[in-house]
Amino acid sequence: QAAKAARDGGSMVKLGEALIGSEEFTVIAGPCSVETQSQLSKTARAVQQAGAHALRGGVFKPRTSPYAFQGLGRAGLDLAQVAREETGLPFVTEVVDVRDVEILAENVDMLQIGARNMQNYALLREVGATRIPVLLKRGLAATIDETLMAAEYLLDGGNSQVVLCERGIRAFESGYRFALDLTAVTVFRERTHLPVIVDPSHAAGATDRVIPLALAAAACGADGIIVESHCDPASALCDGKQALPVEDLPELMQRLRFAATAG
Ligand code: PEP
Ligand code: MN
Numbered sequence: 132q133a134a135k136a137a138r139d140g141g142s143m144v145k146l147g148e149a150l151i152g153s154e155e156f157t158v159i160a161g162p163c164s165v166e167t168q169s170q171l172s173k174t175a176r177a178v179q180q181a182g183a184h185a186l187r188g189g190v191f192k193p194r195t196s197p198y199a200f201q202g203l204g205r206a207g208l209d210l211a212q213v214a215r216e217e218t219g220l221p222f223v224t225e226v227v228d229v230r231d232v233e234i235l236a237e238n239v240d241m242l243q244i245g246a247r248n249m250q251n252y253a254l255l256r257e258v259g260a261t262r263i264p265v266l267l268k269r270g271l272a273a274t275i276d277e278t279l280m281a282a283e284y285l286l287d288g289g290n291s292q293v294v295l296c297e298r299g300i301r302a303f304e305s306g307y308r309f310a311l312d313l314t315a316v317t318v319f320r321e322r323t324h325l326p327v328i329v330d331p332s333h334a335a336g337a338t339d340r341v342i343p344l345a346l347a348a349a350a351c352g353a354d355g356i357i358v359e360s361h362c363d364p365a366s367a368l369c370d371g372k373q374a375l376p377v378e379d380l381p382e383l384m385q386r387l388r389f390a391a392t393a394g
Contacts, residue, residue, distance in 0.1 A: 137150075137152055138354065141320075144293070146185050146241055147219075147240060149184035149185060151294050151326045151328065152294075153354075156353075157184050157354060158182075158185075158358065159357040160357075160359075161174055161188045161223075162374065163188075163189055163359050164190075164200065164367075164368055165188040165190050165207040165211060167210070171188060171210050172210075172213060172214050173362040174186075174361060174362045176217065177380055178218070178360065178377070179219070182381075182384050184221075185220055186215070186222050187224070187243075188214075189369070190202050191224075193225070193245050194369070200368040208224075221241065222240050223241040224239050224241075224242070225244070225245050226254065226258065227248060232258055241266055242258055243268065244267050244268060244281075252284060255281060255285055256288060259288020259290045260290070263290075263292065264292040266294050267281060267293060267296060268330065269296065269300070271301045273300070275315055275319065278295065278315075279322065293325050294326045294354075295319055295328070296328050297315050297316050297327065297348075298334065299311045299333055307336050307337070308333060308334055308335065310334065311335075313348065316348065326354040329353045329355075330358070332357075332370070332374070332375075333373070336372065338372065338375055341359075342379070342383055345383060349387050360377050360380055361377065
């Protein structure tokens with residue numbers, strides 16, 4: 132692993148066996164939310180068998196409606212621990228509250244700061260004080276400068292394990308969920324040494340669009356993707372419409388191999 136080179140001399144962030152920012156394209160996959168042990172374990176096994184590098188899954192869900200499923204909370208961490216042990220995959224989950232930073236940092240492998248919290252400076256400071264890898268998602272309406280300044284909060288705290296994530300911004304179009312700003316990926320790569328990954332799922336809003344956007348991300352120079360995948364999308368408690376069925380993961384991995392080397 133240590134022999135893997137950083138692309139263009141940028142920095143690399145270690146996540147389990149993967150080095151985000153190295154010449155190998157990193158794939159983080161898993162459900163939007165952790166729901167049950169069988170859902171998470173089944174999905175995790177498929178993620179691992181497809182050759183992806185890490186498992187994602189929200190235990191705290193920032194939902195638009197307070198009446199929507201909010202995630203299992205801390206109880207979801209026990210389910211994640213089982214899936215980690217079963218598969219050996221590192222686990223990535225979102226932190227939404229400063230009071231949960233410590234317990235999450237002790238129990239997961241990477242903390243995600245969601246789009247809605249990109250400018251939650253208290254949360255950035257708290258996570259910046261840890262030494263756990265962080266996935267910082269661009270805000271729904273954040274400029275590139277604002278995103279880079281949010282990353283500075285983490286770096287200023289001494290946490291250098293920062294990965295940026297383009298996940299789509301709010302535009303005028305209503306035919307899809309968010310406008311995936313791949314130009315921003317190229318600008319991030321010009322302006323920072325930090326690894327940059329893309330979330331094709333939340334921009335797509337529909338399963339059929341996920342693979343094309345993932346391939347576009349790889350072709351334009353992203354260091355990896357974080358993609359929502361579920362063992363039974365129709366039963367998902369959150370974001371089922373955009374979840375890639377786990378059966379499609381091998382095809383995604385295969386096609387990414389070509390797209391990522393073509394660029
Ligand atoms: C998520 O990854 O499940 C999520 C809520 O993403 P975002 O913060 O980008 O909306
Ligand atoms: Mn989601």
